[in-house]
Every structure is written in structure tokens, then in C-alpha cells.
Amino acid sequence: MKVRIKFAKTGPLRYVGHLDFMRAVQKIIRRTDIEAAYTKGFSPHHILSFASPLGVGLESTGEYFDLELAYRDPFEMSKVDLARLNSIGLENDDLPDAPPYTWVLEQLNAQTPPGVRFLGVKRVEENNNKAMAQVRAADYSVFLKEGAFADRSAPDLLSSLLREQEFIVHKVTKKTESDVDIRPLIFEAEVMTGEHSLFIHRVDEMCRIPKEDPSYEQEYLAAQTSERIRAEGYPVVIDMKLSAGSAANLKPETVIEAMCTHANLSYDPFSFLILRREMYMEGGKTLLDEGLLF
Numbered sequence: 001m002k003v004r005i006k007f008a009k010t011g012p013l014r015y016v017g018h019l020d021f022m023r024a025v026q027k028i029i030r031r032t033d034i035e036a037a038y039t040k041g042f043s044p045h046h047i048l049s050f051a052s053p054l055g056v057g058l059e060s061t062g063e064y065f066d067l068e069l070a071y072r073d074p075f076e077m078s079k080v081d082l083a084r085l086n087s088i089g090l091e092n093d094d095l096p097d098a099p100p101y102t103w104v105l106e107q108l109n110a111q112t113p114p115g116v117r118f119l120g121v122k123r124v125e126e127n128n129n130k131a132m133a134q135v136r137a138a139d140y141s142v143f144l145k146e147g148a149f150a151d152r153s154a155p156d157l158l159s160s161l162l163r164e165q166e167f168i169v170h171k172v173t174k175k176t177e178s179d180v181d182i183r184p185l186i187f188e189a190e191v192m193t194g195e196h197s198l199f200i201h202r203v204d205e206m207c208r209i210p211k212e213d214p215s216y217e218q219e220y221l222a223a224q225t226s227e228r229i230r231a232e233g234y235p236v237v238i239d240m241k242l243s244a245g246s247a248a249n250l251k252p253e254t255v256i257e258a259m260c261t262h263a264n265l266s267y268d269p270f271s272f273l274i275l276r277r278e279m280y281m282e283g284g285k286t287l288l289d290e291g292l293l294f
Helices: 011-015 018-031 079-087 101-109 154-162 197-207 214-231 252-262
Strands: 002-009 048-050 058-068 116-123 137-144 168-172 177-181 186-192 236-243 272-280
Touching: 002 101, 002 214, 011 058, 018 048, 058 214, 101 116, 116 214, 137 214, 137 252, 154 186, 154 236, 154 252, 168 252, 214 272, 236 252, 252 272
Parallel strands: 058 272
Antiparallel strands: 002 058, 002 116, 048 058, 137 236, 137 272, 168 177, 186 236
16 A cells, blocks of 8 residues: 655755655654564565755655555556556455554654654545646745845845846756756745745734644644744744656745845855745645545
């Protein structure tokens, strides 16, 4: 049975790299009573894939990974789904019944270190695309130090950038270099001004969500994390919705650098911290919206 799990990674764990964190998640799963499926061969490992690697130094309240569990799928399965299970050595009729999703979350959260919180789990179809292939956008909060833009106003700099029809940046990766117009990749951006506006904004979002909904805990964590980061000396906050995923990915730090370049200011990569709040599929749905509770 293939499930998609949502989790938060906050606090000092922002300094743990993706590969180390992935190994930590595998150890968390092994410490639970959850029956996870393993690959076949000389070096069996969990059948697990993350939606999008989180960079070192970033926190998040909206991360995802797909995991194969060795339980009988409680829903009707297509021939394609059954064939995929058979290919990894699992016979659906011979597997134990799936436990409630609440039990899976309790097992995971009972074994987590501080800074990790598992927020939701849903069953997804065996032949469904991996979470990584479905990401199209992401919400970020960028927290800046006072004076990050010298004596310039953050709302004015952001508005000036957003008024541009195009803004070309030179992107360098391990394999290629290219010029990219980032303006179409910025879907939304807003400076959260005022002493308590960010806290009020997050609380308002929480009030619209029933407390039994997993999103309530996610928004609570986002509000709590936001206030802690602001207290660390990063009072200026820019909320952004940016293009994400393998097709067209825009990092929030690239937007901050573009704001500096556009205003002829020097760019300081140590003048801000980033919280990734959520990731979305095509159509604005979160990666859990199309899953099924079990």
C-alpha cells in the first residue's frame, strides 16, 4: 500500500542536509511497529521518495514523502496497481490489514526527535506519480534582518520588481548555465508589515480550519515558527508563492537577490532565513488533497 506522508522540519534540524535527514527518517520508521515494504536484492531499503529536497538552513511545515507499506490495500486496486505490487514482491491478498492512519501517525511521532512532526498520511494509488513529479508551486516566508536592504523600504523594492514585465537572472547549476526570466515564476508576493500583522495573519488562517483537520496543526506550527524566527532578529517578512518542481523551480533566495540587483544594492545571503510553508500540485491542491484516508 502506497501512502503519502506530510511532515514539518523546524528548529536546529534546518542545519541537517537532505541525505542525512532521509537516513534519519528511515531510522524513525524502523523504530516503529509499522510494516514498511523493502526493495529486493542484496541491500534492501525502504521504498521511499521525497517530494522536494529542502536546502540546508531552511525550515518547513509542508514537506512530503511517499512510502510503500506492507499492508493489504483497503481500496479497490486496478490491474496496474496489482502488477506493481507483484513487481516488488508483495501479494495484496497475503498482506495483513492496514491499521488506521491515526495509528501510523502516532507510531511515527512517538519516535521523532525535536523539530520533526508528522502531520498527515493518506493512501495514494500505486501507479500515481511520485510526489516529486507533482510539485508545481510552493509557499515561502522569507524573514529578513533590519537593514537587509540598507535604508530602502522592502515593500517599495518588491513592488518595483513586480512591476517589471520580465526580469532575467543568470542561473548556474552543476551541469548548465542559462538566463531565465523569473518574473512569470513569481505567482504572489507580499511584505507582511506591522508589529503583529504576521501573527494575526497566521491566526486568521488557523481560525478558518477545523481543529480536527491536520492543516490546523500545520498552521499552528507555521505561526509558532514564524514568531520564533522574528524573535531571533528577523522582523521583516515577505510571503511568496513561487513556481516549484522539476520543470520550473524558483528559489526564494533568488527573488531576494533579484530585488537587490534591481535596486543596485549588495546581496547578503546571510541576511535572511526561509520557512517553506506548503507545496502544491497543478490546480492549487496540496499533495495530500487527492489522497484517501484509511
